[in-house]
Amino acid sequence: MLADAFAAERLRFFKARGTLFWSLCFVPIISVLMGLLQGFTLRMVNAKASAQGARDLDLIRTPVAFLEQAVDAVSGSNFFIMQLFFLIAGSAILAGDYRWETWRFLTPRNTRTNLLLAKLATFGLATVIGLVLLAVGGMLAGLVSAGLTGGPVTWAKPEGYTLAQFAGIFAIAWLEMMALGALAAVIAVATRTGLAALLVPVGVWIFQGFFVSLVSKTFESQLRPPLQYMASLPVLDADLLKAALTPAAELGTAGPVNWPVALIALLAWIVGLTALAVWLFRRQDLTRE
Numbered sequence: 001m002l003a004d005a006f007a008a009e010r011l012r013f014f015k016a017r018g019t020l021f022w023s024l025c026f027v028p029i030i031s032v033l034m035g036l037l038q039g040f041t042l043r044m045v046n047a048k049a050s051a052q053g054a055r056d057l058d059l060i061r062t063p064v065a066f067l068e069q070a071v072d073a074v075s076g077s078n079f080f081i082m083q084l085f086f087l088i089a090g091s092a093i094l095a096g097d098y099r100w101e102t103w104r105f106l107t108p109r110n111t112r113t114n115l116l117l118a119k120l121a122t123f124g125l126a127t128v129i130g131l132v133l134l135a136v137g138g139m140l141a142g143l144v145s146a147g148l149t150g151g152p153v154t155w156a157k158p159e160g161y162t163l164a165q166f167a168g169i170f171a172i173a174w175l176e177m178m179a180l181g182a183l184a185a186v187i188a189v190a191t192r193t194g195l196a197a198l199l200v201p202v203g204v205w206i207f208q209g210f211f212v213s214l215v216s217k218t219f220e221s222q223l224r225p226p227l228q229y230m231a232s233l234p235v236l237d238a239d240l241l242k243a244a245l246t247p248a249a250e251l252g253t254a255g256p257v258n259w260p261v262a263l264i265a266l267l268a269w270i271v272g273l274t275a276l277a278v279w280l281f282r283r284q285d286l287t288r289e
Helices: 002-015 017-051 066-078 080-100 112-149 163-191 194-218 234-245 259-282
Strands: none
Touching: 002 017, 002 080, 002 112, 017 080, 017 112, 066 080, 066 112, 066 163, 066 234, 080 112, 080 163, 080 194, 112 163, 112 259, 163 194, 163 234, 163 259, 194 234, 234 259
């Protein structure tokens, strides 16, 4: 059963403490340390300004809106460095059995479809935990920086994000990571190596970002670049969905976003890549794996 396969895969993943630390905990810890460094730096600048007789208004204060910090941290999951750390977990989950040659012990116990879907579900759970830790790390980093500089602390900006918008952006970030994970599953099955499952999906995402940027600059003389012709790209789909949830004060002068098309396209990528990975895996010879 799928539930049994998921329970077993989840147990194996949470026993891998090294993978848990590097894939889920390392980046949030670094973000808190960066907030600490920023706070100490600004505190030193303020101390120097005070010593020179600067007025209190001239001192640098770091205002913090917790919800804004959480949104910025979660939205940063589309940065390729973040994706690399998330895919440390993905490559370990999806390609670990190829490395240790344990597939031949697992396939008699469950169907191949269930085994692979359980791995993707485990990656999805790990991604949720990682995004939550990113949000918490972002808020703690802002709190530390504000505490060291004496800046004001609020829950949200007056015209900023709401809790519902944060939840939507969290879900979009998760869907983008699941599309990345589904591609990693295809690569892991096709190549039987964890390194390819780690690097190739991130490379594909970087290429998409460059392509979208290139086309946008090519048509920058127009009011709106022809992004509708690139709506099939998951990177652009995620960006358009986030833009649909961005407050008007943050979004600027951009026009309305056709978010239903972007959402359908992103879901289609996840389902299509997952189906391709399952199709390849069911036809794979695992007698030596």
